[in-house]
Amino acid sequence: xERNSILDISMTYTFKKIEQIWQDYWRISKIYEAxxxxxxxxxxxxxxxxxxxxxxxxxxHTLGYIVSDIYARFKRSExxxxxxxxxxxxxxxxxxxxxxxxxxxxxxxxxxxxxxxxKQLEELGFSLDWTREIRTSDSYYYRWxxxxxxxxxxxxxxxxxxxxxxxxxxxxxxxxxGNWKVKAFTVSKIKKFSNKAWKRFSINKKEEILQNFRLAYxxxxxxxxxxxxxxxLANDEVKDGRxxxxxxxxxxxxxxxxxxxISAFTERLLSGLNKIEWPNALKEIQHHWIGKSYxxxxxxxxxTHSFCLxxxxxxxxxxxxxxxxxxxxxSPVIKFIVTDRYKKEVEEYMQKIKNRNExxxxxxxxxxxxxxxxxxxxxxxxxxxxxxxxxxSVLSSYGTGAVLVxxxxxxxxxxxxxxxxxxKKIIEKGVGYGMINYRLRDVVFSxxxxxxxxxxxxxxxxxxxxxxxxxxxxxxxxxxPTKIGSTPLKKAKHWSWDEIKKEVVSNNLINKKNxxxxxxxxxxxxxxxxxxxxxxxxxxxxxxxxxxxAEAYWTNVDLYIGGSEHATGHLIYARFWHLFLKDHxxxxxxxxxxxxxxxxxxxxxxxxxxxxxxxxxxxxSGLIKNIQKVxxxxxxxxxLKNDNILDIEKFKNWRKEFYKADLITENGQFFCQRVVEKxxxxxxxxxxxxxxxxxxxxxxxxxxxxxxxxxxxxxPWIDQGINGVHHFINKLWMLFHNKGNFVIEDSDFSPSLKExxxxxxxxxxxxxxxxxxxxxxxxxxxMITINELSAIKCRKISILEPIVILIxxxxxxxxxxxxxxxxxxxxxxxxxxxxxxxxxxxEKTIQVSIxxxxxxxxxxxxxxxxxxxxxxxxxxxxxxxxxxxxINTFFKVIFIPYLGVNFIVSR
RNA sequence: GUCUAGAUGGUGAAAUGGUAGACACGCAGGACUUAAAAUUCUGUCUUUACGGGUUCGAAUCCCGUUCUAGACACCA
Numbered sequence: 001x002e003r004n005s006i007l008d009i010s011m012t013y014t015f016k017k018i019e020q021i022w023q024d025y026w027r028i029s030k031i032y033e034a035x036x037x038x039x040x041x042x043x044x045x046x047x048x049x050x051x052x053x054x055x056x057x058x059x060x061h062t063l064g065y066i067v068s069d070i071y072a073r074f075k076r077s078e079x080x081x082x083x084x085x086x087x088x089x090x091x092x093x094x095x096x097x098x099x100x101x102x103x104x105x106x107x108x109x110x111x112x113x114x115x116x117x118x119k120q121l122e123e124l125g126f127s128l129d130w131t132r133e134i135r136t137s138d139s140y141y142y143r144w145x146x147x148x149x150x151x152x153x154x155x156x157x158x159x160x161x162x163x164x165x166x167x168x169x170x171x172x173x174x175x176x177x178g179n180w181k182v183k184a185f186t187v188s189k190i191k192k193f194s195n196k197a198w199k200r201f202s203i204n205k206k207e208e209i210l211q212n213f214r215l216a217y218x219x220x221x222x223x224x225x226x227x228x229x230x231x232x233l234a235n236d237e238v239k240d241g242r243x244x245x246x247x248x249x250x251x252x253x254x255x256x257x258x259x260x261x262i263s264a265f266t267e268r269l270l271s272g273l274n275k276i277e278w279p280n281a282l283k284e285i286q287h288h289w290i291g292k293s294y295x296x297x298x299x300x301x302x303x304t305h306s307f308c309l310x311x312x313x314x315x316x317x318x319x320x321x322x323x324x325x326x327x328x329x330x331s332p333v334i335k336f337i338v339t340d341r342y343k344k345e346v347e348e349y350m351q352k353i354k355n356r357n358e359x360x361x362x363x364x365x366x367x368x369x370x371x372x373x374x375x376x377x378x379x380x381x382x383x384x385x386x387x388x389x390x391x392x393s394v395l396s397s398y399g400t401g402a403v404l405v406x407x408x409x410x411x412x413x414x415x416x417x418x419x420x421x422x423x424k425k426i427i428e429k430g431v432g433y434g435m436i437n438y439r440l441r442d443v444v445f446s447x448x449x450x451x452x453x454x455x456x457x458x459x460x461x462x463x464x465x466x467x468x469x470x471x472x473x474x475x476x477x478x479x480x481p482t483k484i485g486s487t488p489l490k491k492a493k494h495w496s497w498d499e500i501k502k503e504v505v506s507n508n509l510i511n512k513k514n515x516x517x518x519x520x521x522x523x524x525x526x527x528x529x530x531x532x533x534x535x536x537x538x539x540x541x542x543x544x545x546x547x548x549x550a551e552a553y554w555t556n557v558d559l560y561i562g563g564s565e566h567a568t569g570h571l572i573y574a575r576f577w578h579l580f581l582k583d584h585x586x587x588x589x590x591x592x593x594x595x596x597x598x599x600x601x602x603x604x605x606x607x608x609x610x611x612x613x614x615x616x617x618x619x620x621s622g623l624i625k626n627i628q629k630v631x632x633x634x635x636x637x638x639x640l641k642n643d644n645i646l647d648i649e650k651f652k653n654w655r656k657e658f659y660k661a662d663l664i665t666e667n668g669q670f671f672c673q674r675v676v677e678k679x680x681x682x683x684x685x686x687x688x689x690x691x692x693x694x695x696x697x698x699x700x701x702x703x704x705x706x707x708x709x710x711x712x713x714x715x716p717w718i719d720q721g722i723n724g725v726h727h728f729i730n731k732l733w734m735l736f737h738n739k740g741n742f743v744i745e746d747s748d749f750s751p752s753l754k755e756x757x758x759x760x761x762x763x764x765x766x767x768x769x770x771x772x773x774x775x776x777x778x779x780x781x782x783m784i785t786i787n788e789l790s791a792i793k794c795r796k797i798s799i800l801e802p803i804v805i806l807i808x809x810x811x812x813x814x815x816x817x818x819x820x821x822x823x824x825x826x827x828x829x830x831x832x833x834x835x836x837x838x839x840x841x842x843e844k845t846i847q848v849s850i851x852x853x854x855x856x857x858x859x860x861x862x863x864x865x866x867x868x869x870x871x872x873x874x875x876x877x878x879x880x881x882x883x884x885x886x887i888n889t890f891f892k893v894i895f896i897p898y899l900g901v902n903f904i905v906s907r
Numbered sequence: 908g909u910c911u912a913g914a915u916g917g918u919g920a921a922a923u924g925g926u927a928g929a930c931a932c933g934c935a936g937g938a939c940u941u942a943a944a945a946u947u948c949u950g951u952c953u954u955u956a957c958g959g960g961u962u963c964g965a966a967u968c969c970c971g972u973u974c975u976a977g978a979c980a981c982c983a
Contacts, residue, residue, distance in 0.1 A: 051983050093982060223981075234981040281911050285978070288910050359979065363908055393908095397980095440980095447981055525983060564911080565977055600912095601977070676975080682982050707931075709920060714913070714976060721919055721932040728931085730945095777921070780930035787930095849926050854964035856926040894963055899925055904963050 012740070013733040015697030019813040023122060031827055032084065032127040036539055038553045040081035045072040046533055046593075048562030048570070049134075051089045051525075052113035053681040054098060056688045057120040059705065059717055060563075060602035060679040066702045067599060067711050067775065068561045069126045073809035074770055076127075077833045083554060084127060085536040087134035088114050091142075092525045093234075094681060096451040099479040101656065106451045106479075110137055120690065125698045125812050127829070132536045136528030141535065142453040143470035144545035145528050148577065149216060149445075150456060150463040151584060156213035157264035159183040164215060164264070164583040171210075174198040185264035186212040187219065207462075215261045215580070221444055222330070224357050225253035230480060232448045235359045236682075239631065246657065247611060247631040251355050258446040258455060258521065262576050266290055266438045268590075269575055277595040279712070285567040291439025296423050297400065298432035300325065300377035303385060307337050309377055312399030312437050315406075317422040320382050323407040326370060326389045329353060330396035334373070337388075342374035346390060353392040361392050369393065380431040397441050443573070445524060450479050450488035452522030458497035459516050465502050471518070474504075489520035529570050530577040533557050533592050546586065556589045564598035565678070571596075597773055600714040604685030607640055607672040608632045617662045621671040635672065636684035646670040676716060687717055699811035700726045706775040706810065725779075729814060731786050732807070735800065742821050745795045755799050756840040758788050763836040766806050775810075782807060797822065802834035849900030850875055852884070856900075868895050875901050 026032060047068045050061055065086075072084040088110075095106045095113075114135065121128065134141050155164045160183050173182060178194040190212055193201075201209070211217050224233040228248035232255075237244045262269075270290055273283045296316035300309040311325060327334060329350060338346050349371040353361075370391030377386045394403050423434040446455065456464040456471045464471055474492035489495060498505045499514040509515050531545075537554040538547045562570075571593075578592040610619050610630040621644070624630060639654060641647045648670055652659050663670050679685055692701050704725040709715045736744055751759075762785040769778035785803065794800070801822060808815035808828045819828035848860045848871060858880055862871055872895060875881055892904040 048983090053983085089983070232981065235979080236982050285911055289979085291910095361908095362979070443980070449981080524981065529983085563977085563983095566983080567911080568978060568980075570983080603976070678977070680982080707919080712912095715919075718919070718932095724931045776919090777930085780921080783930055847926090851925080851964080854925075854962095859926075892963060894925095896925055896964095902925075902963060 013730055013814070015699065015729075015813070018817045019123075019125065019698050022813045022816045023125060025816075026125075026127065026827075027122075029827070031829060033129045033131050034081060034083040034085075036550055036553060037081060038549070040079070042083065042554055042558075043072075043075045043080035044083045044537075044554050044556070044558045045075065046084070046536070046557045046560050047086060048560070048566065049087045049089050049529070049532065050117060051092050051094070051681075052110060052117050053094050054109070054113055055681040055684075055686045056113075056690070057117050058602075058679055058681075058686040059689050059692075060604075062124060062689050062701070063602055063705050063708075063711075064561045064563070064599040065121070065124070065126060066705050067597070067773065068559065069124075069128075069702075070706070070775065070809040071559055071561075071770070071773075073127055073812060073829060074833065076829050077805065077809070077831060079832065082127075083129065083132075083536065085129045085132040085134075086121065086126075087132075087532060087536070088117065088136070089525065089529050089532075090114065090135045090137040091452045091523075091528055093449065093451070096449055096479060099451070103478075107137075110135075120688070123693055123698060124689065124702065127812070132539070134532055134535050136453075136525075136532065137451070139470040139472055141532075142528065144535070145453050145523065145531070146456040146469050146471060147466060147545060148531060148581070149453075149523070149527070150466055150469075152216040152260060152580065153214055153457070153463050155215045155580070155584070157185040157215060157261065159185065162268070164580055166584075167210060167214065170213060171206075184213055185261055187217065188212065215264065216445065217259055217261065218256055219259050219442075220254050221257045221259075222252050222357075223255050223257075223448075225251045227251065235357055238357060238359075241355055241357075241360065242613070242631055244634075247613060247633075249355070250357070252357060255448075257444045258519075259442045260445050260576075261442050262573075263438065263440060263442050265576050265579055266292065266440055268579055269440075269572065272575060272579075272591055276591050276593065278593075279564075279596070279598055282564055282567050282571070282596065282598055285564075286572055289440060289568045289572065291437075293437050293439075294419060295435060295437060296419075296426050296432050297435040298380075298404075298426065300380070300386070300431075302337060302388070303376045303378055305337060305375065307333065309333070309388075309402060310400045311402045311404055312435060313404050314437075315404075315419075316426055316432075317418055318404070318406045319379070319422070319426070321406045322379060322386055322404045324387045324389055324405050325377055326391045326394050326403050326405055327373075328394040328396035328401035329390060329392045331390075331394075331401040334390065337373070337375060339374040342372070345371060346373055349390065356392055358395065361395070380429060398439060399437050445527070446519075446521035447524050448487040449522050450476065452524065453527060454489070454522055455519040457519040458499075459519065460512070464497060464518075468502050471504070473522075487520045487522070489522065492520075495520070526570055526573045530573045531581070533560075533574070534581075534587065551587055556591060557593045558595060560593040560596045561599055562596075563601055563678075565601065567598075598712060600710070600712050601678045603676050603714060603716040604679035604683065604687065605637065605716070606634060606675050606677055606683045606685040607637050607644070608634045608675065609646065609670075609672050615662075616660055617664060618670075619664050620666045620669070621673045622666045623664060632673075634684055637686075640672060644672045644674060646672050678714075679717060692719065692722065696722060696726045697729075697813070699813050700729055703729065703779055703810055707779040709776055711773050711775055728783050728786065729811065731790055732811075732814065733818075735786060735790055735794070736818055736821065743795055744797050744800060744822060749796060751794075751796050751799050753840070754792065755789075755794055755796065758785055758794075759799050759802060759834075760836040760838075760840040761785075762803065763806065763834045764841060767833070767836070779810070782810070804828060805831050805834060846898055848875070850878075850881070851900055851902040852888075852905050854902055868897070871895070872901060 045068050047065050050057060072082050076082050090110045095109050098104065098109055099106050136142060154167045156167055156170050158165050175195055175198060178198055179190060180192060190209065224235065224238050226233050226243045226248050229243055229246060233243055233250060238250050241250055242248060243250055270292060273286060293314045295312055295314040298311050298313060300311060302309060309325065370389045373388055373390050375388045377388055379386055394401065426432040454471045454473055456469060458464060474495050476488055476491045479488055494504060494506050495518050496505050496507050496510050496515050497518050505515060507517065510517055534546050537550045539550065574592050579590065581587050582590060610624050611633050613629045613631055619630065636654065639647055639650045648663055652661060677683055689701055700722065704722045707725055736742060762781055765781040766778055769775065804815050804818050805828060816828050843864055845861050846864050848862055850857050850860065860875060860878065872893060888905045890903045890905060894902040896902065
């Protein structure tokens with residue numbers, strides 16, 4: 001056969017040229033662009049989009065992208081219209097940090113980083129549709145994120161209809177009949193008012209009431225405030241009460257924040273889990289996160305006080321044995337009830353614990369720290385006096401912020417009807433009622449950051465006119481937060497809304513009549529990522545956030561791939577927004593992701609060094625003693641010379657803050673400590689695929705990452721073993737070539753039964769493994785196949801051609817090259833995956849293992865048609881068996897079809 | 908601390924109730940070669956973290972313990 005490739009050079013496997021040629025071909029021919037042609041059956045394959053950090057795409061990202069690309073390519077071969085897009089989650093903290101450190105505008109940094117990511121993605125041969133690329137920081141995109149926020153703001157949740165509705169419908173109800181019949185999710189109980197009363201309320205009063213109903217609303221929340229950095233920190237950025245950057249003290253501070261009323265959706269988020277094909281572990285995590293529990297709310301009257309305490313308990317049946325009641329430190333009732341005698345002690349305690357954030361309290365919750373406040377409650381059943389304590393291990397956000405403690409209880413598992421009967425008694429006595437409580441709480445939506453979507457609100461009044469969106473992120477001169485702890489946007493000078501002109505105007509024009517300051521906090525990173533999977537469906541630019549007909553066709557994601565670390569964040573928020581959008585009929589599905597595979601995390605080997613608190617001194621690892629208070633500072637693994645030795649020069653130049661670092665060495669060398677944790681830019685342990693790609697090619701990297709182990713399993717990154725995969729690709733190439741010639745036979749000799757068996761076995765194996773996403777075993781099956789075909793020097797096109805189609809999703813470049821070498825002009829991508837015929841695979845003989853007490857002894861062969869009885873007869877007549885039965889008695893014989901016979905000797 | 912996973916040779920792993928270690932890497936030795944690379948051949952790893960249970964039979968199912976990773980609400 002004549003060789004028919006674009007490539008006409010030497011016949012050795014030159015992956016660099018081959019991969020370049022086919023990547024260009026795919027880009028130019030646009031074969032991976034999904035058309036909204038609504039005839040073919042669709043398949044929407046999506047990855048969790050990356051955050052474009054400065055450290056580039058790493059081998060942990062690519063693991064998931066390779067899986068989805070293999071799946072997408074396989075589905076194309078099965079005849080589906082595949083949508084396989086990607087974009088960038090390009091708002092976020094690291095870019096802002098970088099701006100603070102370098103003064104570089106986040107827009108520029110983002111652009112540079114995305115360029116690098118795109119290049120990396122292209123070099124790996126992903127069959128992505130780049131025409132649908134989105135960026136959350138792009139105003140064309142965030143215009144609609146802002147628009148969705150306004151829909152939340154202008155909605156309330158109707159408990160009767162079990163869906164969100166617009167606020168205008170609610171005010172109509174108020175005007176008609178007051179709030180007597182309204183059942184809605186609200187922050188607190190609303191006093192009853194008539195339609196007449198509603199009409200009399202002032203605008204401010206009306207708004208005050210509506211705030212209780214809105215699905216986006218303001219409330220007071222605690223934040224981690226770092227005075228020295230002048231910023232709010234994530235719990236993640238706080239280590240042992242100090243900031244991870246710089247090691248400064250962190251305080252708890254109250255701030256007014258925007259929230260989203262996810263609590264209204266708890267039941268639907270729970271029941272929806274039954275409808276989706278997600279890993280059980282992931283569903284379990286969400287289940288626990290929502291944390292529905294049945295119990296009772298109990299009222300305890302406080303002795304010598306008019307106050308009544310409300311306590312939620314999951315174990316109302318223990319009420320007789322309650323030893324004491326513990327209140328959360330943030331519980332608002334404390335200041336009303338604490339007795340004068342204990343005031344000082346309580347204040348001291350409050351002072352002591354005030355800087356512990358929630359995570360610290362949770363992690364230390366086994367160590368009880370608390371204080372008696374001088375009051376007793378009356379047990380309504382036993383009439384005993386119960387002392388009341390105060391403790392920071394009780395969380396104010398769960399239940400009523402108070403817990404009942406029963407000493408010596410054994411935490412027995414109690415039957416539900418027992419809970420019911422105890423609730424019944426409680427109701428009879430009039431001291432409480434049955435109640436369902438959820439762990440899931442409303443989610444804080446505002447961030448005191450620059451690099452996020454502006455919240456389209458101006459103060460005193462509500463949202464900015466929808467058709468004036470996007471509200472563009474304003475320019476500021478420096479990205480530092482202000483010292484008083486407000487947000488970077490406070491520095492924007494042109495950040496006020498003119499109600500009449502409906503435009504952004506200078507702050508100098510604020511008059512509080514029709515020109516107001518615009519909200520200065522921004523949205524969290526999860527906002528943009530909560531609806532991006534919908535945006536990929538559309539093709540037109542900007543008339544709506546989604547075209548109805550595109551949504552009707554693509555509906556939702558058929559396969560979503562990403563890390564399970566997103567279980568309680570992104571994956572629950574996206575489901576929440578999806579339900580909300582469905583309520584307003586913008587979309588027609590309940591769930592955004594029908595099927596989800598959680599890829600295992602790639603773990604990296606991070607490095608850190610220890611800094612003595614409140615100094616600039618760093619200790620080499622051998623010098624650290626337990627007495628010293630040190631803080632662990634993560635450092636980039638590229639700053640290490642070898643093993644654990646720090647390159648001091650590089651380190652000092654790494655960041656401004658370390659230039660003056662005082663490094664205390666051991667014999668002139670500074671040793672770091674290492675720890676294995678997930679690969680992440682924030683942990684500075686990132687390994688990029690670029691080097692491997694350059695050395696071995698994309699096909700090798702793709703197959704290597706799949707060969708590394710099961711997709712779903714976490715695994716540390718190692719690159720030994722990549723040679724073996726490269727050899728395999730070479731062997732594949734050599735199967736088609738000999739001494740520089742393409743040697744696939746022109747005239748096709750009829751393949752032997754053995755060759756058919758090889759082909760049909762691998763076809764079945766690949767189809768099965770594709771179904772279970774068992775790509776590592778698929779690769780070893782390919783290796784075995786290629787080894788077998790090489791051994792018999794198979795050059796037959798009717799055997800090799802289907803194998804090229806089968807391997808194309810895994811190693812698309814070499815497959816495309818071989819495909820064209822075989823004389824084809826089209827891409828290998830759309831050729832049907834071969835089917836297998838069981839008759840070529842079935843075995844004529846079976847191996848039967850003979851076991852004694854389950855231990856293997858020897859093996860015999862039988863024709864597959866031989867029945868159980870004659871197998872046992874013939875085994876018993878085997879010389880070894882005759883020998884054996886002379887000295888042993890068998891109690892039992894167990895026949896295991898296709899496998900063996902087990903003789904039980906002992907009892 | 909709570910929730911979710913995981914633990915198998917020197918290394919990545921396979922086997923999901925039936926011969927543990929397929930497929931690779933590494934290492935050692937040989938062939939080819941002036942040499943190296945490439946290629947190729949041969950050899951190499953004793954029991955599944957620990958303790959108990961169920962079973963004719965357990966890496967696999969159940970209970971307990973230890974260790975590791977992830978999540979815990981402002982990293983994404």
